[in-house]
Amino acid sequence: MSTSGMVYIVGAGPGDPELITVRGQRLLAEAEVILYADSLVPRQMLSVARADAEIIQTANKTLEEILPLMVARVQAGKSVVRLHSGDPSLYGAVHEQMQALAQAQIPFEVIPGISAFQAAAASLKVELTVPGLVQTIILTRISGRTQVPEGEELAALAAHRASLCLYLSARHVEDAQAKLLTAYEPDTPVAICFRLGWPDEQIWTVPLSEMASTTQQQELIRTTLYLISPALKLEPGHSAARSRLYSPDHSHLFRPRAGSH
Structure with a gap:
């Protein structure tokens, strides 16, 4: 599936390059343009980026400066990843970006991340x-x-x-x-x-x-x-209440009670 002409708002996870979703990593590796919050996302996250990818740091930019960059690249038919720390749904200032992209009629998708x-x-x-x-x-x-x-x-x-x-x-x-x-x-x-x-x-x-x-x-x-x-x-080995999910005396759809049919 082509990723051109689209903005992908990708959750980078907390910082470990291996704690990004498989889909997020694939989109990052394919992106022609990557805008990333360099004050919150470590540079190592970009290790999978294409050698010819345009990397744009956004820590020193306002939304009014970031939006035209994304719009211009998408209108040029390029695939754009907007890389955020953690998960985009939490404290990422993503709401206003999505609103602005929608108003500019720029297609986008959101890829969740580990918080x-x-x-x-x-x-x-x-x-x-x-x-x-x-x-x-x-x-x-x-x-x-x-x-x-x-x-x-x-x-x-x-x-x-x-x-x-x-x-x-x-x-x-x-x-x-x-x-x-x-x-x-x-x-x-x-x-x-x-x-x-x-x-x-x-x-x-x-x-x-x-x-x-x-x-x-x-x-x-x-x-x-x-x-x-x-x-x-709780210390290791502490006898806290046990979940019934795997308890031998708890039956459910996938594990009927012994002797039942």
Whole structure:
């Protein structure tokens, strides 16, 4: 299938070149033009790009500068990849790009990617939805330059005591910690995840009461995700409630009860 004359908005994943979808990697390898957020996507992600691909860095550009570049290349019949960090549906400023492309009558597709919270859980070797302990994941941020709606204030979301994944909040970590402490116990584990998927990835797991001080000691101000979850309290071998999915006393469509027909 030809990829010419189209913009593909591709989620690059958290930073590891191997944590991109097969389709995303194929489109990246075929693209004649690649616009990528160079402040958030490591250059190594472009290792599969064609030698003759036009590479355009966008960290220093506004949407009003980026859009004409995409429009002109598509109108010239070229295949264009707009490479975003993580998954395009999360904090990627993709909504306005899609609107602008649609208004310019430029065809586009969106290719999902792995988000930082998924990479964090994998690195930590935890399941964020443990039966009998936690069954909800909240992805959010604290108000900063971008205000969150009143009903989504961090203290209100923390009240659910779910697995809470906090993006884009390192610059406001003291405020975030104070709001989280209104619901979570001070000794609740918090994983502070810096540059997940990058060669210099680092993760510190500390009590919630030390979330702000650790962030400040490590001088973290960006590319940092906080993961607050009851699941982080579980030690290997802990007898948490077991999922019934693979339990021998649980029958379902694909595994009828022994003796049944």
